Amino acid sequence: MVCCQRNEREEPNEPKEPNIPSAGLTASPKPVRYKEQSEFSLKQAKTLTIPALFILAIGLAIGSFLNVCIYRIPRGESLLYPASHCPICQTPIKWYDNIPVISYLLLRGRCRKCSSPISLRYPLIEVLTGLLFLLTFYFYFSSLSLSSFLLFIKNLLFISLLIPILFIDLKEQIIPNRFSYTLLAGGLIFGFLTRFFLPAVLGAGIGAGLFLIILFLGSLFLKEAGMGMGDVKLAAGMGAFLGWKLALLCFFLSFLLGAVIATILLVTHLKGRRDRIPFAPFLVGAGFICLFFGEHLLDFYFGLVW
Numbered sequence: 315m316v317c318c319q320r321n322e323r324e325e326p327n328e329p330k331e332p333n334i335p336s337a338g339l340t341a342s343p344k345p346v347r348y349k350e351q352s353e354f355s356l357k358q359a360k361t362l363t364i365p366a367l368f369i370l371a372i373g374l375a376i377g378s379f380l381n382v383c384i385y386r387i388p389r390g391e392s393l394l395y396p397a398s399h400c401p402i403c404q405t406p407i408k409w410y411d412n413i414p415v416i417s418y419l420l421l422r423g424r425c426r427k428c429s430s431p432i433s434l435r436y437p438l439i440e441v442l443t444g445l446l447f448l449l450t451f452y453f454y455f456s457s458l459s460l461s462s463f464l465l466f467i468k469n470l471l472f473i474s475l476l477i478p479i480l481f482i483d484l485k486e487q488i489i490p491n492r493f494s495y496t497l498l499a500g501g502l503i504f505g506f507l508t509r510f511f512l513p514a515v516l517g518a519g520i521g522a523g524l525f526l527i528i529l530f531l532g533s534l535f536l537k538e539a540g541m542g543m544g545d546v547k548l549a550a551g552m553g554a555f556l557g558w559k560l561a562l563l564c565f566f567l568s569f570l571l572g573a574v575i576a577t578i579l580l581v582t583h584l585k586g587r588r589d590r591i592p593f594a595p596f597l598v599g600a601g602f603i604c605l606f607f608g609e610h611l612l613d614f615y616f617g618l619v620w
């Protein structure tokens with residue numbers, strides 16, 4: 315796995331930390347010199363195997379918790395009480411039947427007590443979270459410095475908030491405020507801690523402003539608004555995490571993804587013209603692309619333009 319995003323936050327006279335990516339931490343695009351960056355050597359990759367497996371296991375466990383959030387938060391239920399139970403027969407789930415992915419495979423996707431099917435969504439969300447944590451580890455945790463660690467934790471938080479937003483909006487067509495506000499607060503706090511505060515504030519402002527304008531125009535020209543205030547708050551939070559530069563790319567990609575997928579859904583009659591298509595999944599998908607490949611995409615674009 316390669317980690318070759320640049321870190322432009324370093325002061326000119328500070329020693330270089332070649333493997334720390336920036337996630338768009340600068341306020342202005344500059345030409346990139348990838349040859350200055352060193353890649354993971356095979357030796358480093360091997361020594362990272364056990365930490366990587368540890369991060370994967372943490373990701374699977376967090377994914378399991380996110381499943382609980384996705385199921386309970388829209389219903390207004392407590393996250394802690396009652397303990398996990400089968401929604402059909404109400405039998406409490408024993409710890410050995412609650413191990414991420416493994417229990418699903420051992421039980422062959424059915425409740426041990428009543429044999430009612432367990433949604434494939436549960437292991438899929440666990441695997442998705444685990445893989446995104448693993449990717450974050452390889453892309454962002456490349457040295458033992460504090461700045462690398464903060465960036466790593468920041469991005470794990472970003473992922474852990476976006477996954478429930480994606481699935482709750484898909485299922486319930488709402489974006490709970492607690493996720494958007496945590497995203498906004500987290501983006502600004504980590505921005506402050508990682509000397510990224512101004513890009514974070516600008517990102518939040520652009521996100522909120524752009525989506526408010528779209529919401530306003532939509533309410534003028536369309537009978538049913540395609541977006542809601544939930545999307546505005548989400549865009550502000552994502553803008554704070556990504557910084558203004560990657561946020562602009564993220565919003566552009568989300569519109570592109572939305573246009574392509576909405577066209578496919580309409581052409582294949584999976585959705586009708588009057589059906590509302592939630593927008594958060596496109597924002598979240600674009601956010602993940604920007605998290606790992608945003609800098610490369612911007613460099614490619616500016617390489618073409620300049």
Ligand SMILES: [Zn+2]
Nearest residue numbers: 400403425428
């Ligand atoms: Zn059951």
